[in-house]
Amino acid sequence: MQVTTYWLEQAWLDTNVEPGVAVDVEGDRITAVRKEAEVPPPGAKVLRGLTVPGLANAHSHAFHRALRGTVQVGSGTFWTWREVMYAVADRLTPDSYHALARAVYAEMALAGITTVGEFHYVHHAPGGAAYADPNAMGEALIQAASDAGVRITLLDTAYVASGLLDAERGKEPDRHQLRFSDGTTEAWAERVSSLKERPHARIGAAIHSVRAVPARQLGTVADWASSRRAPLHVHLSEQTAENEACRAVHGCTPTQLLADHGVLGSRTTGVHNTHLTDEDIALLGGSSTGTCMCPTTERDLADGIGPAVALQRAGSPLSLGSDSHAVIDILEEARAMELNERLRSHTRGHWTATALLRAATADGHAALGWADAGAIEPGALADLTTIALDSVRTAGPVPRLAAEAVLFAGTAADVRHTVVGGRHVVRDGSHELVPDVPSALTEAVAALRD
Incomplete structure (x- = not known):
């Protein structure tokens, strides 16, 4: 050779x-x-x-790139931003998603990103109808990564409910969310099992959030990932409203709920991990569950500053993502994690340049199942x-x-x-x-x- x-x-x-x-x-x-x-x-x-x-972007929603500029107009909250996001998701097709993702992943390559973790939940046609190939949207993303010359971990995402209802059921998906849903996590597992890995592509799993997967169905996703030794990601405590709803329905925090249903562990990564209790931090760190910080999105959406220092000290490895692509710049994500902590703590120097680079490279790749990068x-x-x-x-x-x-x-x-x-x-x-x-x-x- x-x-x-x-x-x-x-x-x-x-x-x-x-x-x-x-x-x-x-x-x-x-x-x-x-x-x-x-x-x-x-x-x-x-x-x-x-x-x-090569830099690792451990959390991406490629179609959010179409929101850049639009959602920076006026004021609002995460929840008003979400309505604009839904409007873009409604218009995606496999062809248009491929064209957008190819360009977005090329932008990532220009930013030095060699591997992307795509947290993918736009699975079906508008209204929830299945395409002839039920994985047409995921396949479009895998092909887009190949066309742009980068590696991808497709984190195929279970999203079957619009909110918390009880342990057995969630609220029915609204009209926008129908194309995200497979109906049950069992149907999700059947569909995602037909996705094939390629030299540039690995298949992982994701739980969109405790809002979107009823408690009794969390284990199905966790078991699917565990049986394949695949990475498992989950949006976790990004919003205080999520925490309040979880306590009202289940009497515990989202982190505790995930722990109770076998979701936490060394192949799992919580994305954002923003509004946590001390007990949550101990659960995540003690189980070696990772944390993916997305500072440019967290500040763009006014989410808050997550306890990254405390999480890492507790044993949670840190990675970085550009999430909604307000900007695509992993150097900025790394820098922002440190600078955000300085603003909160009024002290400097929480991470060395070496520690930040490790989050942007080795630990990011490990979170995506590429331990050989x-x-x-x-x-x-x-x-x-x-x-x-x-x-x-x-x-x-x-x-x-x-x-x-x-x-x-x-x-x-x-x-x-x-x-x-x-x-x-x-x-x-x-x-x-x-x-x-x-x-x-x-x-x-x-x-x-x-």
């Missing part, structure tokens, strides 16, 4: 920034990492800037992201502080190269597979307007 060598001008190798690193790749894997390569070896592909493992080391998938160190934002600091410069000042606009499985997807800031990403986004979003 042919060996391709990449020469990294500066490389983040788990804890340190190293100058002059040569990385050999065979197929889609790294086979050797050689430090102190002061000059590029003959024939090497040169990546100038700081190269880190997220590191620059032999045996790992050859996914690399290179961020410029000579832009107006990142120029100046000495090389040993390159990670700090990138994490606290760099943006997605500073990404120069994205390599996925040893293949250049973004080269010198241009996407190799989707030549005009802004136009693709414009056309895809326009197709969903009234």
